Amino acid sequence: MGYNTFHTEGDMEVEVEVEEADQSASSGMAKQAVVENVALANALVKDGGYSWTSPSSLKLYPIIMLITLNTAMNGYDGSLMSSMNAMPAFHDYFNVGKQGPATGLLFAIYTVGQLIGSLFAAPAADRLGRRFGMCSGAFFIVIGTIIQATSKDIGQFMGGRFLIGFGVTVGCTSGPIYVVEVSPPSMRGLFGGLYYSFGYCAGALVASWTCYGTGKMLGDWSWRIPVIIQAFPAAIIFCTVWLLPESPRWQIANGQREKARSFFVEYHGNGNEDSAIVNLQMEEIERETNYDKELANNRWWDYRPLFSTRDRCFRMYLLILVGVFNKFVGGAVISYYLPVILDNIGIKSANEQLLINALNVVFSSVASVFGCFYVDKFGRRNLYLWGALLTGLCYIPMNVIAALAEGHVAKGTGYAFVAFIYLYGIFFSFCWMPLQTLYPAEILPNDIRAQGFAFQELMNGLASFINTYATPIALQRIGWRTYTIFLVLHFIYLGMLWWSIVETKGRSLEELEEIFSDPHPVKKSLEKHKIVLATGQGVKRKPSSNVNDDGFGNGCLNPRNKESLEKHKIVLATGQQSKWE
Structure with missing residues (x-):
């Protein structure tokens, strides 16, 4: 076992802890790996990664520099x-x-x-x-x-x-x-x-x-x-x-859902309306926003x-x-x-x-x-x-x-x-x-x-x-x-x-809700999930804990789930929907 870098079809790199891939990922280029966020890793691979030179990236750079x-x-x-x-x-x-x-x-x-x-x-x-x-x-x-x-x-x-x-x-x-x-x-x-x-x-x-x-x-x-x-x-x-x-995120919180989705499509999804990373972020933010409205304080x-x-x-x-x-x-x-x-x-x-x-x-x-x-x-x-x-x-x-x-x-x-x-x-x-x-x-x-x-x-x-x-x-x-x-x-x-200090790398903003809801957030933040990365396919084998067919559940983002996550051993592949063995 050691640390390696998985390159998606784009040029975005995902640093992972690599073991030998098992039989389920023996076809194609596959690596068994440990990541912080299963859903995010899945979405990145299905979208071909986030490229530094993609149209979305090139549009985002001048915005960040101005700010x-x-x-x-x-x-x-x-x-x-x-x-x-x-x-x-x-x-x-x-x-x-x-x-x-x-x-x-x-x-x-x-x-x-x-x-x-x-x-x-x-x-x-x-x-x-x-x-x-x-x-x-x-x-x-x-x-x-x-x-x-x-x-x-x-x-x-x-x-x-x-x-x-x-x-x-x-x-x-x-x-x-x-x-x-x-x-x-x-x-x-x-x-x-x-x-x-x-x-x-x-x-x-x-x-x-x-x-x-x-x-x-x-x-x-x-x-x-x-x-x-x-x-x-x-x-x-x-x-x-x-x-x-x-x-x-401000737009979603203020009822401007379509404007928010348009932003994600243009600046994160390279113009692809069906981008997995766009769908994942919209799902997470809306779920979190709905929960937050129950605690809303307008003063x-x-x-x-x-x-x-x-x-x-x-x-x-x-x-x-x-x-x-x-x-x-x-x-x-x-x-x-x-x-x-x-x-x-x-x-x-x-x-x-x-x-x-x-x-x-x-x-x-x-x-x-x-x-x-x-x-x-x-x-x-x-x-x-x-x-x-x-x-x-x-x-x-x-x-x-x-x-x-x-x-x-x-x-x-x-x-x-x-x-x-x-x-x-x-x-x-x-x-x-x-x-x-x-x-x-x-x-x-x-x-x-x-x-x-x-x-x-x-x-x-x-x-x-x-x-x-x-x-x-x-x-x-x-x-x-x-x-x-x-x-x-x-x-x-x-x-x-x-x-x-709680570790926040490798997770979306909304997934951090799950970390802080745990009784031991520092320990929780250092947990990782075993997956198998394979080029050309989607998630093929269901993890040992409860993950539904859309890739959501304990392996992904439930902002107020207080139960401890098990490590998830899955197969990721680019370009397909999630598939379970």
Whole structure:
């Protein structure tokens, strides 16, 4: 037994655990394999797989790329403020330092905007559609940028940052939900990962290198020009988002079944009205939507449905775990306060600090984009665990060097510290950045996806406010011991991830309902089903558990089935209906 990759008639690959095929699949090219979702594997093989170069794929790529501008706005701001914190002209104009309470408040007001924005993000996305949420978020970002770029005093600058934080939360609630809901199941990990990784890093790269270039200028334009550029991706979203199709899951939830089916036929089924993957998704979504209507709560301000059942409480815990706890493992220190860190270790040149920051963004960006292509290969759980371990190991030498740097430090030691900052960024970006918005959007059911995402944004905002406000004060008062706190939190976080993270790869969004309804969701998510893949035929032999002739039942998707699945040994073949031996 070993792991192999099965190639369908298209060029979509399905990674499976391969054994020798039994007699029932001896004719033709057959492999006995283990997959997460029997129904999805069956549909993919019958449709000939999902090709990277199919007409549907080529239509979907530009949509995904355009939507990534939502998170580019967020990435731009993170790198913008870190870079501007190294500009003497910025500090002189507003009379603030690189650290201390005033600087902490200047940075943290952005997260106050996020907190308020989270209250409006869910109703915007649920009641008026995912496109409206993105459009309205972009509008506030443009207005906030204008206010910030024309600032005459610190109060006006902070007002602009508040509006930008508000808009980013509204837009970045609808954006990742849209990407996850329009992506084919077999490519959801890649598209969802690229949404955050590519978008965030593209924004961060533009900001860091723009600031590096303008940082050599004299006067206010050294910081005003980078601020103005922040409006461009928001303006593009505002002007073009209504040209895109609406999310089919939102359409089904709002009684627009035919529009949803047309979307799946065009963007998932290559125009084939009888596509197996189209029929499967429509069946699953409608079944889930009908169930959700029984629990429907039309009061936008009521967040009790997020905690109405045991499995939903567990989902909320996971949202807090992956969204809030990872704010307290040291990434924010590097992201926002890198110039302060460099000052403390003896690298004080503003130009050198801007260059180090810009290179850090480059290395992290490359790592994060590469990581997207391994989300479905390694799985979400493995990436979370390895990310926590490797970044924690990087913090050990960073902690030691920071402690030795009290007082005088050799410049070589300072550059060693920078090297570990780069390593931290590479590991964090490869393992965690592709999952930042993908995983939360995956684990939430359709009826509370926007509310749950807004709840996470609210909690993220609280965590970020505490982090961005308290970190400069901690660096000022306890120095290197700040890193010790983050080091300890790293390994506590690793243990919590080990016991809690549910694997979501290889399953449709609706099948995850079955995973979370199980008494042991982590264990359940790691179960797989034995099948036999054969070219040119359909499913030929009935699994040992209850699966009906349409390919549905325990082997497929019953959103509220609490019974444990047996492993299913079936034969898959391309181009035919399911056949049982």
